[in-house]
Amino acid sequence: MAYPYTHDKEVRLLSRGWGDPASRTLEGWKALGGYEGLRKALEMSRDEVTGVVKDAGLRGRGGAGFPAGVKWSFMPKEKKGPHYLCCNADESEPGTFKDREIMRWTPHQMIEGCLIAAYAIQADHVYIYCRGEFFETNEIVGRAVEEAYEAGLAGTDILGSGVNIDVTVHVGAGAYICGEETGLMNSLEGRRGLPRVKPPFPAASGLFGKPTTINNVETLAAVPHIVVNGAEWYRQWGTEKSPGTKLFCVSGHVKRPGNYELPLGFPLKELIYDVCGGMREGRKLKAVVPGGSSVPFLDAAECEDCSLSYEGVVEAGSMLGCASVMVMDDSTNIVKQVRRTVDFFSHESCGQCTPCREGTTWLARILKRIETGRGTEEDLQTLLELGDQMTGTTICVLSDSAAAPVRSSIEKFRDDYLALIRRGEKVGAA
Ligand SMILES: Cc1cc2nc3c(=O)[nH]c(=O)nc-3n(C[C@H](O)[C@H](O)[C@H](O)COP(=O)(O)O)c2cc1C
Ligand code: SF4
Missing domain, CATH: 3.10.20.600 (Ubiquitin-like (UB roll))
Known part of the structure; x- marks a missing residue:
């Protein structure tokens, strides 16, 4: 099967079925062994399911790489009210286009992972928070959820186990900040997607003030494979600290x-x-x-x-x-590349924190000045100092994220900046 490009060094575990529209249907996913993970998980205790994911060393694929099983174990064991699972399908990081492919080709892979995770953390309800711009993908996910309900794989008394888990697909309005886990929860509650101050952490007080776990699509899609085949099997790939x-x-x-x-x-x-x-x-x-x-x-x-x-x-x-x-x-103008990245962060800053709101705006203005041949060498020092003030001082890490490429580009590609500053020269056309 020729999914746009493939290579024989790939290990096609999560990407199995991509390129074949049949994999989108419940029947097609079952033909690939689908829902065997859910069936097996429901025969295990909740702690056993968390245990196997912990032993596999699966790390969160949304960016921070936090171990998924450890995150699940933070959820209260004693249930005093509803628990929630949020599947983060907001995928807005520039350069990232993997979650949409999981959802587009194998939506049931993600749904099965959600149901297993929800069972492990005693969640009554899964919210799949989808990026608004993914029109085709969101329709595919919606249809797959309907199929799962019709087949008794979601909703009441799943596969006759007595376990009830509802699944809701929520389509966002296209804001990068709604991918940040607490911004996502505010957005789901109908508020502006503003990140929350932590603590409290979501496992203590998350969606609607109840214990909540948030995981990325790719993290959850790996779960059925781990439950079916075991932790050691998963660890045959990757390194000790980064398995799979x-x-x-x-x-x-x-x-x-x-x-x-x-x-x-x-x-x-x-x-x-x-x-x-x-x-x-x-x-x-x-x-x-x-x-x-x-x-x-x-x-x-x-x-x-x-x-x-x-x-x-x-x-x-x-x-x-x-x-x-x-x-x-080597045709790349690094200054232009960084300026465009910072423009993105400046546009997407939610504005709650002064270092981020003002800092991203000033970074963008100074970079534009340099790019158009009006910068000075002192500007480089100003950019570095501004970046320091924006790091570790805000509610979420969007601010740190805007400063990181600026700092590293000045350290590693200083000559590109100096060429523009000293001679107004273009470093490259791209
Ligand atoms: C500004 C910002 C945007 C983010 N966007 C996403 C996103 O689109 N998708 C995602 O999975 N995680 C995103 N994250 C990370 C989430 O906050 C969270 O760590 C992740 O969903 C947890 O899932 P994981 O443990 O499975 O990786 C973002 C974080 C920040 C600070
Ligand atoms: S760091 Fe930026 S995006 Fe994050 S909460 Fe503060 S202002 Fe909003």
Whole structure:
């Protein structure tokens, strides 16, 4: 099957069935072994289900990499009222396009993962919070939820187990900040999607003030496979600290961009030069942003020995984030790239925190000044100081995320800035 691009080094676990419209239906998902995980989970105790996910070492795929089983174990054991699970399907991080593919090709994979997680944490209700712009995808997910209800896989007395779990699909209005877990909960409650101050953490007081767990689509989609096959099986891929497979969203100046499912710890250079077919003709690698626009740049030297695990990318000088690998060649104007990224954050800041609201605006203005040949060398120091004031001082990490590419680009690509400042020269056309 030729899903836009595939490669024989891929381990197609979550991406199995992609490219085949039959996988979208309940029948098609069952033909791939679907809902065996749910069936098995319902025969296990809730703690056993959490235990196997913990032992597998599955780390959250939404960006922070927090272990899913550990997160589930924070939920109260004694139930005093409703518990909730939110599936974060808001996927808005620039460069990220994996969750939409899970939902578009194998929506039941995500729904099954949601139902298993909900069972483990005693959730009565699952809310799937979908990005508003995913029109086609959201229809597919809605139909799959209906199919699950009709087949007795969701709702009352699931598969005759006596367990009741409702599933609601909620379509957002297209704000990046609603992907932040507490902004998402406010939005679901009908309020503005403003992030909340933590503590209290969602497991203590989340959606409607009740114990809540929030997980990313890809995290939940991995769960049925782990429950069916066990923790050791899952650990055959990846590293000790980053087990399993991961969907890498590769974009930019490679010959074959796309989604590739690979074991965590896969070498970055092999991803670029083998799996993605190498750089565009006649061009050299200049920079990689390995985890979506919120993480620091890697320069070409740092890419040399970078292994794509959570710990490997930190060691190389950045973060894996949601594994959205943006590859840039030597035609790239890094200052322009950073300015566009900061414009995005400035537009998406919810405005609650002064360092973020004002800081992102000022970063964008100064970068624009430099880009258009009106900057000074002092501006670089101002950008760095501004970035420091924006880091670790706000309610959520959007502010830190805006500062990270600015800081790392000045440290690693200072000459690009200086060329524009000193000679008004363009560093590249892209
Ligand atoms: C500004 C901002 C936007 C975010 N957007 C998303 C998103 O679109 N999807 C997502 O899964 N997580 C997003 N996150 C991370 C979530 O807050 C949360 O950590 C994640 O959904 C938890 O799931 P996981 O543990 O399975 O990774 C965002 C975080 C921030 C600060
Ligand atoms: S850091 Fe920015 S986006 Fe996050 S809560 Fe504060 S103002 Fe809003």
